[in-house]
Amino acid sequence: MAVISRGFTGRSREHNPELPPGQYLTADFPVLSAGPTPDIDTADWQFGIRKDDATLHTWTWDELHALPIEDIDTDIHCVTRWSKFGTSWRGVSLDTLFAGVEPSDEYVMAHSYGGYTTNVPLEDLLGGKAWIAFEFDGEPLDPEHGGPARLLIPHLYFWKSAKWIRSLEMMPSDEPGFWEQNGYNMYGDPWLEQRYW
Amino acid sequence: MTERETRDAPPHRVGLWHVGVVVSTNTETPTGRSIVLDVPGWGGNLAGQHADVRLTAPDGYQAVRSYSIASAGDGDRVELAVDRFPTGEVSPYLVDELQPGDELELRGPLGGWFVWRPSQTESVQLIGGGSGIVPLMAMIRSHTASGSTAPFRLLYSVRTPDDAFFRSELDTPNPHLDVTWLYTRRTPDGWPRPASRIALADIEASAFAASLAPAVFVCGPTGFVETVANDLVALGHDPQRVKTERFGGA
Ligand SMILES: Cc1cc2nc3c(=O)[nH]c(=O)nc-3n(C[C@H](O)[C@H](O)[C@H](O)COP(=O)(O)OP(=O)(O)OC[C@H]3O[C@@H](n4cnc5c(N)ncnc54)[C@H](O)[C@@H]3O)c2cc1C
Numbered sequence: 081m082a083v084i085s086r087g088f089t090g091r092s093r094e095h096n097p098e099l100p101p102g103q104y105l106t107a108d109f110p111v112l113s114a115g116p117t118p119d120i121d122t123a124d125w126q127f128g129i130r131k132d133d134a135t136l137h138t139w140t141w142d143e144l145h146a147l148p149i150e151d152i153d154t155d156i157h158c159v160t161r162w163s164k165f166g167t168s169w170r171g172v173s174l175d176t177l178f179a180g181v182e183p184s185d186e187y188v189m190a191h192s193y194g195g196y197t198t199n200v201p202l203e204d205l206l207g208g209k210a211w212i213a214f215e216f217d218g219e220p221l222d223p224e225h226g227g228p229a230r231l232l233i234p235h236l237y238f239w240k241s242a243k244w245i246r247s248l249e250m251m252p253s254d255e256p257g258f259w260e261q262n263g264y265n266m267y268g269d270p271w272l273e274q275r276y277w
Numbered sequence: 278m279t280e281r282e283t284r285d286a287p288p289h290r291v292g293l294w295h296v297g298v299v300v301s302t303n304t305e306t307p308t309g310r311s312i313v314l315d316v317p318g319w320g321g322n323l324a325g326q327h328a329d330v331r332l333t334a335p336d337g338y339q340a341v342r343s344y345s346i347a348s349a350g351d352g353d354r355v356e357l358a359v360d361r362f363p364t365g366e367v368s369p370y371l372v373d374e375l376q377p378g379d380e381l382e383l384r385g386p387l388g389g390w391f392v393w394r395p396s397q398t399e400s401v402q403l404i405g406g407g408s409g410i411v412p413l414m415a416m417i418r419s420h421t422a423s424g425s426t427a428p429f430r431l432l433y434s435v436r437t438p439d440d441a442f443f444r445s446e447l448d449t450p451n452p453h454l455d456v457t458w459l460y461t462r463r464t465p466d467g468w469p470r471p472a473s474r475i476a477l478a479d480i481e482a483s484a485f486a487a488s489l490a491p492a493v494f495v496c497g498p499t500g501f502v503e504t505v506a507n508d509l510v511a512l513g514h515d516p517q518r519v520k521t522e523r524f525g526g527a
Contacts, residue, residue, distance in 0.1 A: 082294070083333060085381050086376075088332045091366040110523070111523055114390065116507060195516075262390040
């Protein structure tokens with residue numbers, strides 16, 4: 081029942097099957113975050129996975145870099161409707177990080193330096209689908225894009241790829257994170273346009 | 278709808294697209310204008326929220342962009358203010374083409390975080406660049422309409438004196454609002470501060486001090502917001518109290 085906007089013709093007429101519905105391509109790398117950009121020294125940086133039983137597995141910056149590092153070439157999709165094709169990242173797969181961690185639960189809350197949170201089902205982090213990324217386009221990740229390290233889950237809207245990642249906390253049931261409490265979808269599949277509640 | 282969505286959906290839903298009818302437009306700056314819409318079923322919004330605007334071409338092609346809402350409170354009236362991005366797809370249409378009587382679709386209100394509620398009593402520091410004034414204007418209007426006595430300050434950075442949105446409203450004396458204008462390219466005659474981009478010294482000179490623990494709202498183009506937010510943190514503001522809205526672009 082869309083109404084026609086008199087005099088509007090639009091610009092990008094070609095349908096690109098790689099572009100999820102409602103998205104447009106950009107060559108820039110827009111920045112979207114809820115507050116100021118935290119300044120985190122890699123000497124103080126630590127990443128942890130916390131289980132329901134309070135067991136905590138941690139990695140320092142050097143320990144993370146001693147793990148197998150992967151190159152990731154992927155498209156990314158922001159809920160604010162821009163998509164960017166063929167971005168290149170380097171990071172450590174969550175499969176590698178979870179190799180020595182027996183999962184206790186099906187859901188995970190990602191926690192960031194600065195207080196941001198976002199929820200993800202564990203199965204969306206495993207199986208070659210997610211990384212802790214610390215390089216973008218051959219350079220250390222800029223602080224405004226989440227440096228020194230961010231979560232990278234390209235198959236979900238980019239608000240799930242928590243910047244300044246600090247820990248993953250397993251949870252017995254799905255709980256909303258920061259944007260999810262503020263109107264965004266619990267899951268965020270770009271192909272299903274799961275933007276809002 | 279997925280199973281997950283059904284099971285865990287929080288109580289409120291953004292819902293369907295509403296059809297809005299343009300009531301009036303007002304040229305605000307050489308590149309921007311405000312647009313008042315009548316949106317039956319809208320039902321009001323909080324100060325600081327935004328809407329998704331959807332345009333549909335005769336062949337069915339659609340484009341959607343987010344726009345902050347300059348109005349706040351109950352009712353079905355929605356005011357937007359849009360700055361033309363010259364090579365853009367949607368903003369030139371909204372600024373140059375749209376006329377009273379035209380229809381477009383809106384969804385929202387969206388965002389429950391970059392908002393100011395009249396029940397808040399702490400001092401409020403607003404810092405806007407260009408069209409970043411839009412959600413801050415909603416907060417100023419909500420503040421005035423509610424009779425709130427919370428001290429409000431605004432730092433508004435624009436290119437030249439002509440580039441200010443809502444100029445006359447902001448120039449109207451308001452005992453609870455203190456406005457500081459910053460010009461980046463050209464100042465009014467005899468203006469003491471030379472034209473330049475907002476800097477830490479401007480914030481230090483004119484904004485509420487960190488020691489007052491104000492609520493801070495920063496909105497504008499990405500580069501503006503990034504600079505201001507970093508300066509605020511350097512000046513001792515608690516990052517948790519600094520809320521930002523980035524409009525994209527440079
Ligand atoms: C939450 C939110 C609220 C917003 N509120 C407002 C508002 O109140 N008023 C308003 O005018 N705009 C607002 N914007 C920006 C708006 O959504 C559009 O991005 C803008 O109008 C440009 O759209 P377009 O279709 O004309 O250009 P597009 O065709 O989308 O963009 C063309 C190119 O310009 C870049 N670009 C997009 N926006 C900008 C910008 N602002 N400056 C520089 N480059 C840019 C894009 O990355 C792209 O490369 C808001 C954005 C967000 C996310």
